[in-house]
Amino acid sequence: MLFVLIALWAIAAIIWLSDRHASVNHWLGAVAFSGGAGALAAVLDLQWLPAAAEAGMNQVAQQLLYRLQAVSSLVSYYGLPYSFLLFAIVYRPLRLSKRLLQTLPFLLLIPIILCIVFTPFYTVVYPISFKIVIWWAVPYIIFGAVQILLKRQLHASFSRSHWIICSVVLPPVMFCMVMNYVFPSFGMLRMWVYNTWVVGLGVTVFIVALFTYGFMGVRVNIDRRRFDSTLRAVTSGTAILNHAIKNDAGKMRLFSEKMKAYAIETNQQELLEDVETVLNASRHMQEMLQRVHRRTEDLMLQLETTDLAVLIEQTMKGYEPVLRNVKLHTALTKGWHCRIDPAQISEALGNIVANAVEAMKGSGELFIQLNETKRELIIEVKDTGPGMIKSEMGKVLEPFYTTKNGSDTNFGLGLPYAYHVMRKHRGMLDMRSKPGVGTSIYLTFPKRSVQAARAEGNTSERGEAIG
Incomplete structure (x- = not known):
């Protein structure tokens, strides 16, 4: 249990520190912290309190340890379903009014407050009234799990992160639900001792995912x-x-x-x-x-209210002469006006398009899309070129790295420049590539950061061959 305590609180710290402004990270970190609090209560119960009694520690100190155990246990039992449900609601937002969403965390606290006030206080055998708590804790967790699983990923760049979250978070939480609430309500107490293995597996998956693909923006932040x-x-x-x-x-x-x-x-x-x-x-x-x-050089943005779809179309017109036998497909969600630097964004997009055309050696298909999610606008540039291996993917954003040999005018600064432009707009440049399939690059603009506003419009799709 000491391992579980250290691992879960370390994970909570990593998630909280990776993005201090993201609500989804706040609540996911709270889930890990609540689990760690339960591990602390178990360590106190199984190791520290018996050792303190055997060592002849004075009663005041032992009483303080016992109270710490009680608080940690209650934080775990009450905090886990509560924070998990709020994480799920933030991860896949409900269609509720803004005012109701703001009051929802306080409304969800009502069962916890009622249990603390009107049920018997903590004991080692019965830390909570399981037969009462199960009626709100289990629905909280089940609803949260369904909410997470139903999240629809509009973009392939986020699907991997979604399934990592499902693999890391859902199995330990669902297992703990059975062991911590369901079995004890039928009189099968202290089943939490079996949580160690499942939580340990979840921690392992988290560490592998963190250093391989990234998790909740942590790898991206690094x-x-x-x-x-x-x-x-x-x-x-x-x-x-x-x-x-x-x-x-x-x-x-x-x-x-x-x-x-x-x-x-x-x-x-x-x-x-x-x-x-x-x-x-x-x-x-x-x-x-x-x-x-x-x-x-450090970019000085000159912000203007710009129709993002129109800017993409204008940028692509300038590249039509170099497309040659590249077939261009566009699908642009129109009507989004954003506060951006149109010259810098156009230049960044042009660099990405030029790289894609050069990678395809003048023959292939180029797909450019502008999509939206609830919080972001995403430009995707996808080519059918040779793609990149993993070692190349890790270097392409480094200045002066280039895969184009024999050119004394290419400094390997096109993608780093595009990344720099996106960071200045508080956005993100992400990419996916597979050898033999092609490369996709995503420019993600947070709607709040670019003050995105929607005008009336529709989705325009256009496919053409430039030869």
Whole structure:
């Protein structure tokens, strides 16, 4: 049980710290914390209190430990179904009025308050009145489980996270429901000792999922911080380098112009050609560095209210000449006006499209969709190119990493730039790729962050072959 205590509270801390503003993380962390409180009560009951009595600890200290056990046990029994149901409601929101949703957490507390006030207080044998608590705790958990399972994933990029949540959260909670509430209501007490194995399995799945795919945004948060740190380092370095080389390049041009004038005046053709070579080299050097600097400098957004579907269509018109034999399919949910920087978003989308076309070597199918969920707008760019292996997927957002060999003009900054633009809009860039199938890149805009407002419109679908 000590392992369960440490594991569940560590998981609660990870989930809470990963995104402090997400309600879904708040309540899922509360589920893990409630389970850990039950493990603490079990450790006190089975280990610490007997050890304290055997060691001759004074009665006051023993009484404090007993009260801690009582509080921990009640937090677990009452907190688990309550926090689990609220997690499920936040995870798959109910169609209720805003006012009712705000009061729902207080309404769901009523059975708990009534049980605390009107049922016998905690004892080691009967910590709660199981035959009464079962009538609200079990419905809370069952309704929450159904609510989670019924969540419809509109986007493939989120389906994996959904099933990870179902695998990590539902089996331990449902098992604990049977062992902690159902069996004790029939007189089969202390069945919670069997929870260790199922909770341990859930913890294992959580750890594997966390480091393999990410869980509730935790892995995404870790990757974001790594990419942000890398971009800051590159930005700082190129800014310093750009300043230093710009000054030296200016000196080179100044003295080269003087030498050029002297060569013309004295009619030294060979010297003139050499000076022109030096001038061209200095201009090329400065131009290349400026191109890197423009892609990595800290972006200053110029926000405008923009129709996102129209912006996508305008961006794609500029890429029609390079599509060649790529068949373009678009499906855009129209009417969403957002406060974004249209130039930066268009440039980011263009980089992704250019990468997709280049990956398909001018022949294949390109799908561009604009979809919506309850809280987000999602642009998906999907190609039928060769796809990427897992090791490449982990590097493509790192500045200067590129899979395109033989090009001295590609710095591997297209996707990092697009990621940087999305972070500035408080959004997210995500991707999925499979060798031999293709790559999908998702630009996710939180509706609240971009002040998204819906005007009347419909879904437009268009398929065309550009040859």
